[in-house]
Amino acid sequence: MANLRGGDLSRLRQLNSLSAIRALRGAGPLTLSALAERTGLSRPSTKEVVDELAQVGWVEEVPPSPGTMGRPARRYRFRANCGYLVGIDIGAHNVRAALADLDGQVLAETRQPALPGAPLDDRLAAIERAVSGCLTLSGKTVADLWTVAVGTTGIVTPDGRVAYSASVPSWTGLDLAGRLREMFPCEVLVENDSRLAALAESRRGVARGSRDVVFLHVARRMGAALIIDGRLHRGFGTAAGEIGMLPEMRWLRATDHLNECAIVPEETAPEDAAGYTLAAARSGDPVALDAVGRYLDDLAVGAAAMALLLDPEVVVLGGGFSRAADVLLEPLRERLERSCMRMPEVLASTLGEECVVLGAIDYAVDHLDRQHFTADAGPVPPQAAVTTR
Numbered sequence: 147m148a149n150l151r152g153g154d155l156s157r158l159r160q161l162n163s164l165s166a167i168r169a170l171r172g173a174g175p176l177t178l179s180a181l182a183e184r185t186g187l188s189r190p191s192t193k194e195v196v197d198e199l200a201q202v203g204w205v206e207e208v209p210p211s212p213g214t215m216g217r218p219a220r221r222y223r224f225r226a227n228c229g230y231l232v233g234i235d236i237g238a239h240n241v242r243a244a245l246a247d248l249d250g251q252v253l254a255e256t257r258q259p260a261l262p263g264a265p266l267d268d269r270l271a272a273i274e275r276a277v278s279g280c281l282t283l284s285g286k287t288v289a290d291l292w293t294v295a296v297g298t299t300g301i302v303t304p305d306g307r308v309a310y311s312a313s314v315p316s317w318t319g320l321d322l323a324g325r326l327r328e329m330f331p332c333e334v335l336v337e338n339d340s341r342l343a344a345l346a347e348s349r350r351g352v353a354r355g356s357r358d359v360v361f362l363h364v365a366r367r368m369g370a371a372l373i374i375d376g377r378l379h380r381g382f383g384t385a386a387g388e389i390g391m392l393p394e395m396r397w398l399r400a401t402d403h404l405n406e407c408a409i410v411p412e413e414t415a416p417e418d419a420a421g422y423t424l425a426a427a428r429s430g431d432p433v434a435l436d437a438v439g440r441y442l443d444d445l446a447v448g449a450a451a452m453a454l455l456l457d458p459e460v461v462v463l464g465g466g467f468s469r470a471a472d473v474l475l476e477p478l479r480e481r482l483e484r485s486c487m488r489m490p491e492v493l494a495s496t497l498g499e500e501c502v503v504l505g506a507i508d509y510a511v512d513h514l515d516r517q518h519f520t521a522d523a524g525p526v527p528p529q530a531a532v533t534t535r
Contacts, residue, residue, distance in 0.1 A: 159195070162187060164519055166195045167204060170224040171249055175208045177219040196222050203228060226251065229292040230284075231514070232277055232330075233506030235339060236298040238262045238313040238367060239417050241269070242503045243276035245284050248292070250511040254283035255503070266316045274329050291332045295510035297339035297502040298322060299367060301385050306336035313367045335513060340369035340387060341378055342505030343497075347462050348373050349508045351501070352493040358458040360490070362449055364474075365466035365499075366405075366420060368397040370452060389448045400444035407437040424470040438473060446481035453486050464495035471495075 162185070169184040170176060176184070182192040199205035200222070208221040226247040235242040239262065244255045256279030258272040277294070281287060300311030306323025326334045344361035347353040353361075357376045363369035370387045372379040379386050390397035404420035409431060414422055426434035453461060461482070463475060471494030479492045497504055 159198070162191065162195045163199055166192065166199060167224060167519055170205065170222065171226075175221040175223040177221050179219070181222065224249065230286055230290045231507055231510040232280065232291055232294045233342075233503045233510060234273060234276065234294065234296045235342075235502035235506065236260075236269070236273065236296060237339070237365075237502075238299060241272045241276045242499075243273070243280050244500075244503045244507060245277075245280035245286065246507045246510075248511070248514060250507050252504070252507065254280040255500075256280050256283065262314055266320070269314070269316070270325060270329075273326070277330070288330060288332075291330060293333045293335065293510040293513060294326060294330045295335040295337070295342075295506040295513070296322065296326065297337055297342035297506045297509075299339055299369075301388060302336055302338050303384060306334065308336075333513070335509060337506075337509060338369075338371070338384070338387075339363070339502045340371040341380065342509055343464055343501035344371035344373055344462070344505070345378050345508050346497055346501045346505035347464060347495060348376075348378075350504060351462070351464075351495055351497045353460045353462050356458075356460045358456060358460075360449065360452045360456060360458045360461045362445070362461065362463050363465040363501075364445065364463060364468065366401060366417065368400055368445070368448075369465075370448065372452070372456060374456065387452075389452060392448075395448040395451065396444035397448050400441055403437045403441040403444070407434055409433050420467070421470075424467065424473055427473050428470065439477065442474065442477050442481060446478060446485070449478070450482055450485035453482060453490055457488060458490045461490045461492045462495055463492065464497065464501050466499045468495040468498055 165185045166181060169181055173184065178189055178192050178196065182189045185192065196205055204225055205222050206225050208223050210218045226249040229248050231246050231248065233244045233246065239260065241258045241260050244252045246252045256276050258276045260269045260272040298308060299313050300317055301309040303309050308317045308320045308322050311317035323334050323336045340361065340363040343363055344359060347361055348356065348359060353359045359373035361371045363371065368390045370389055372387055389395050401420055404423040405416065407423040409426055410419045410422050423434050423437050427438045449461060463471060463478065467474065475492065475494050482492060483489055495501055
């Protein structure tokens, strides 16, 4: 250590700080001894690192629990509440928003209706209302936001423009990132909704720990996404996973089998028709079961093609229809077994309709890590992060 030069020492302190932050974010409040054990640093070095991180604003001491006897060991935690993130799911029929701290812990959620044929400005207004609702519920203001991450239907370019959207035609060509930056004075990230749903499943859901995953986004609109070698796969032009665009895959009209089933009452709202058919199939109605079978026949074509191409460890059935996994999952497995050379595990999402908004939060957390908690970047003091965005 005595032979280290000044630059080497600065680099070592930076790496030690990053190690301490990662340990605190992963475990919650820790004593100095526990933190030293997790980071492999000596206790004096740990104390020095914690003091520096507290000085710049990333770490704080946790007050002793009420009624604690004697002199308790001092505990420290990452200041996840020094800024906030918003995740948004912009669907064809609803806009969901969730507000989270810098660790990705969700604090408030809201939802606003938005019909597919609604004018562009109405959909944008629904986004603003959904975020405002989260801020009101949590007692925060728009000035507290560091990042807004958005999952939207359609093909999204790297700069946040919607290149094409079949389910929301008015979205095609929209500079969504630019319009949202006019609403929110913070960083804005935009990604395809199915990819964010896949990200959430790989971080919080049934695919956690899996390296190769096919995510089937089954709802009123069909979509898919890929996790390859543990990383979200976008493709060269950010259009990876858009297998539903190929008519031969039979995904474009697959949900018509559910929506147009003969047992659906005429007065049923269009957005509720598929759910009615799935519920009837659960009850054993033969007409509904036939409709579900034809829907699964179509779903399995694209799913098998992706499974044969990627040879995934897991295929996840996610999205709104995953609530009917008791009706859909086993028949889907049977269809895939007919085509797949090696049968992947087929699992139902545990996140359901929350998968996109949670994936957006995780996407924002990843962005935060890249900005502030890498060997090249940080840790940048949170005060600087606020003033330099």
